[in-house]
Amino acid sequence: MEMNATEKFYLPVDGILEMFNSFTGDQSPITLSVLQSTALTPALQTPQVSNIPKTGMGIIKMVKGCWRQQDKKVVTMRSSSSGNRQMSTDRLPKGSVDLLELGLTKPKNCHRIVVLGAPKVGKTNMLQRFLGEDFEEHYEPTSEDFHRKLFHIGGEAYQIDLLDAASERDFPAKRRLSILTGDIFLLVFSVDDRDSFTEVCELLNEIKAAKAKLLKLKHPARVRVVLCGNKVDLGAERAVSRSEVEEMLGEGVAFFETSAKDGTGLEGVFTALASLGGLPIETSPSRHQIVSILTYQSMCISQQGRKGNSRTRGLGAPCAAVDPLARRPSFTSDLQLVLGSSTKQNKSERCQIQ
Missing domain, CATH: 3.40.50.300 (P-loop containing nucleotide triphosphate hydrolases)
Structure with a gap:
């Protein structure tokens, strides 16, 4: 079955902000004010839909791939700087370990x-x-x-x-x-x-x-x-x-x-x-x-x-x-x-x- 010329792409607002902040390292007052206005809104909302051409989707995939490579570099740098044996990211937890969220502490x-x-x-x-x-x-x-x-x-x-x-x-x-x-x-x-x-x-x-x-x-x-x-x-x-x-x-x-x-x-x-x-x-x-x-x-x-x-x-x-x-x-x-x-x-x- 042929795909349409465009694909629907869903991404929550928080995800967009975190993605751009990860690339730029900048949380501007504008971003902060947006977060402040959205922090009190209900979590379950209908996501906005935007049509992105296939070319745009390809760019997004490429950027996401670079992002993952950068994350692996950060893990390697932190492991080596602490003098510990370097380990593959496949063996590490998938995300940050929060003891409170996991119910492992008070x-x-x-x-x-x-x-x-x-x-x-x-x-x-x-x-x-x-x-x-x-x-x-x-x-x-x-x-x-x-x-x-x-x-x-x-x-x-x-x-x-x-x-x-x-x-x-x-x-x-x-x-x-x-x-x-x-x-x-x-x-x-x-x-x-x-x-x-x-x-x-x-x-x-x-x-x-x-x-x-x-x-x-x-x-x-x-x-x-x-x-x-x-x-x-x-x-x-x-x-x-x-x-x-x-x-x-x-x-x-x-x-x-x-x-x-x-x-x-x-x-x-x-x-x-x-x-x-x-x-x-x-x-x-x-x-x-x-x-x-x-x-x-x-x-x-x-x-x-x-x-x-x-x-x-x-x-x-x-x-x-x-x-x-x-x-x-x-x-x-x-x-x-x-x-x-x-x-x-x-x-x-x-x-x-x-």
Whole structure:
């Protein structure tokens, strides 16, 4: 049977946006506003139909093929950079492992850490240290990084999402959304750069104001923040003293002087992050073993099957896995998360991202 000159092509709106965002790496305010307007609409709608010529369908297939190849390259790069044995994407999970969605953990065991600060202060290397990787001397500007580290400690599963929102300095709407979805904040400045310290002070005030507005508070909200003065290994080159930092911050903010290069102070930072999130101290990189994502999944499934047995049997040593396919949730999901997190908002109100 001959095919018509055109074929009907169905693609949900979210799929179109995610496809273009994957190619361009850009979530413009226009895209964000579209997502904000669609986040509250019913999920079941009749998809729009458009007629696409066969030539257009061929282009789409070619682009999708390139997209899959790029995904495989990303997986290979992440596997090799962590020092683990490279594995075929056919053996990896088909998508990102979300313990909450899979019913393998509790909401209280899932946290998102948002990392903010000026460029070139060492944010990426601090995240790499937390993921169990080595310091990288070569600097490459970070557009946006999202990592997911999964833990198995004392018979329970934990999930920590890490968002390095470096590219959002010039996009207030995107930065505000990241702040509103964050549970814990890691603010980083360089002790040899006074401007970077001024920036984290402004970010701290922005975080408090954003959370207060979300919760309808009259005063700045108390937030879970860890502040790092990085690059203390530079010694005589420092431009910001510890006493000055403590005087400007006051009480309520944990402050550490660190070096992502030689590891100074990082153990205290990771311990403070765990304490703020109510997480076990074994989430600190020095206190657990790194395993593959497949080993981690089988461990969680096996543990779930032993729920009826004694909790002291077969718990094993603390371990963790880095999800190589982790990607930041869509802006639609983040908006719904923000809207659902505020119990004091009326149903008619919308989250003020701008």
